[in-house]
Amino acid sequence: MVDAHRTFVIIGGGLAGAKAAETLRAEGFSGRVILIGDERDHPYERPPLSKGYLLGKDERESVFVHETAWYAGADIELHLGQVVTSIDRAGRSVQLGDNTVVHYDKLLLATGAEPRRLDIPGTELAGVHHLRRLAHSERLRGVLSALGRDNGHLVIAGAGWIGLEIAAAAREYGAEVTVVAPSATPLHHVVGPEVGQIFTDLHAEHGVRFHFGARLTEITGQDGLVLAVRTDDGEEHPAHDVLAAIGAAPRTSLAEAAGLDMADRSQGGGVVVDASLRTSDPDIYAAGDIASVHHPLFGGRLRVEHWANALNSGPAAAKAMLGQDVTYDRVPYFFSDQYxxxxxxxxxxxxxxxxxxxxxxxxxxxxxxxxxxxxxxxxxxxxxxxxxxxxxxxxxxxxxxxxxxxxxxxxxxxxxxxx
CATH class of the missing domain: 3.30.390.30 (FAD/NAD-linked reductase, C-terminal dimerisation domain)
Incomplete structure (x- = not known):
């Protein structure tokens, strides 16, 4: 039976939030656990959205962290499709978009990140896409299938992990692909030019065209549909669809409005946390994409957006919320599949x-x-x-x-x- 005298609230319905809720119960917490997510889907994992699920190789049910019935069985109170509008630190409560007020003893922020938008003319056209959510992947599956069937052309802005994985998926569907990026090689900010060239060669062998050293300046269209893109060096590329894959920004507006300490943008931004993932408020913790942790191995703050960080930091934060001695210093890890x-x-x-x-x-x-x-x-x-x-x-x-x-x-x- 749940002890209503203690309430732990988790804001964020992704992998970090779901694993934190799971860990609270596994560690014997008997109070209320309230998980609030702004999507209507139950918590799911994001790697399949640009990999197996996007390619049609994985079933939809395989992306979810837990089966739907698990939450009721574990006495996890779900508030899906709900936006948290504010945090009252003094009153230890959060307010939802429907004006419901939820009180907490401990609060975990696991609000994740959101795709950065292209700030250029033409982004309102049908055929301009992002990939962050399950609904985005489902839409993109249909788009790539149609492009492959009709010999259509996809332009991808950005040559990071998401851009390259979707380029590979698009080529497997048979679509024509052009990748536009300001760097000289793919993945420049992660692997540098020495290893980046290997990915240039890999994708070129599979028919991907690269336009390096350039940025999109305009998406042109007719009757609301994409026709082409223009770049800042005067080039124009035909396009039926455009994908913005120019990175993600941590969703920190709640934390900022609540007055929590924030990391400098030169350190990747995010919410400042200590080694136990506790913020500048002793009753509030942060995990996943938004948490900026000082890492002793690298001599500075790191904010890691990848799957493994969500998988591991959610449980670490949950244990810290329970008063356990936690030091979160895992080596960052991620994986990718391309062809x-x-x-x-x-x-x-x-x-x-x-x-x-x-x-x-x-x-x-x-x-x-x-x-x-x-x-x-x-x-x-x-x-x-x-x-x-x-x-x-x-x-x-x-x-x-x-x-x-x-x-x-x-x-x-x-x-x-x-x-």
């Missing part, structure tokens, strides 16, 4: 943070591990079509000790001998 290439990336090494890239294996065959080093210390590693090495890569990162670059790049030297 027949699968990869896992661990660590954090944006351009400018490393001084050397070491390749272990055969990059030409796309079976390799890339390591990013600074002063001979491994900052990040990415295994491409090489499996069961993530644990070793993360141990190298955590060791934070100099390694011999020649040995690191030699496949005959076991990784576990380099810790």
């Amino acid at each position: 027949d290439l699968g990869l896992e990336y661990s660590g954090w090494a944006p351009p400018g943070s490393y001084d050397q890239v070491v390749i272990r294996g055969d990059a030409g065959k796309r079976e390799f591990i890339a390591f990013w080093l600074k002063d001979h210390r491994v900052l990040a590693g990415m295994n491409v079509n090489v499996w069961d090495v993530t644990e070793d890569i993360q141990k190298l990162i955590k060791a934070a000790r100099p390694v011999d670059a020649d040995a690191l790049g030699d496949p005959s030297v076991p990784l576990d001998s380099l810790f």
Whole structure:
């Protein structure tokens, strides 16, 4: 039986919020657990939206974190399709869009991120898309199928993970694809130019056209439909549909309005939290995409938007809310699938943070591990079509000790001998 004397409220109906609710019950919390989400769907995982579900390989039910009946069985009170309009820190309550007031003893913010919008003429046309929610993926499935059937053309603004995964999906459907990006290679802000070229070659081999060093300036159309896009270097590309994949912004408006401490934009923005994911208010915690955590390995604050962070930070925050001793210092991790290439990336090494890239294996065959080093210390590693090495890569990162670059790049030297 639920003890109504204590109430923990979770704002955010994504993976982080759902796993936090699950953890509260698993750890024996007997009070009320209220989960508030602004989507009408039950909490779901986002990677399938640009991978298996988008390609029609995964069933819709497979994306959900729990079966629908689980929430009632675990005494989780769901408020779906509800927007939280404000947080009253003094009164320890939140107000919903229908003016309902919900009181809390502890509050978890897991509001996620939202896609950045193109601020150019023509975005009101039918055929301009984003991908963040299940409904977006469902719409895009139909779009890609139609483009493939009719030899249609998709222009993607942005060459990050989402842009590349959708480019791969679109080509599998048979659509024509052009990717426009301001950088010189894909994934520039994550893997740098050295490894980015590998992704250029991969997609070019599958028929994707790249237009680097440019940004969209206008989407042109007729009768409300997309006809073409123009770029800031004077080029024009035919298009039937346009996808904006220019990144995501943390949904921090609630936290900001409540006066919580925020991280500087140079540190990725987000809500400042301590090692236990507690904000500047001792009764409010943050997890997932919005949480800015100081990471001892990388010497600064990190805000990580990927699946593994939501999966792990939600439970960590839940345990901290229960008074357990929590230190959230997991090595960032994410994965991607594009055509027949699968990869896992661990660590954090944006351009400018490393001084050397070491390749272990055969990059030409796309079976390799890339390591990013600074002063001979491994900052990040990415295994491409090489499996069961993530644990070793993360141990190298955590060791934070100099390694011999020649040995690191030699496949005959076991990784576990380099810790």
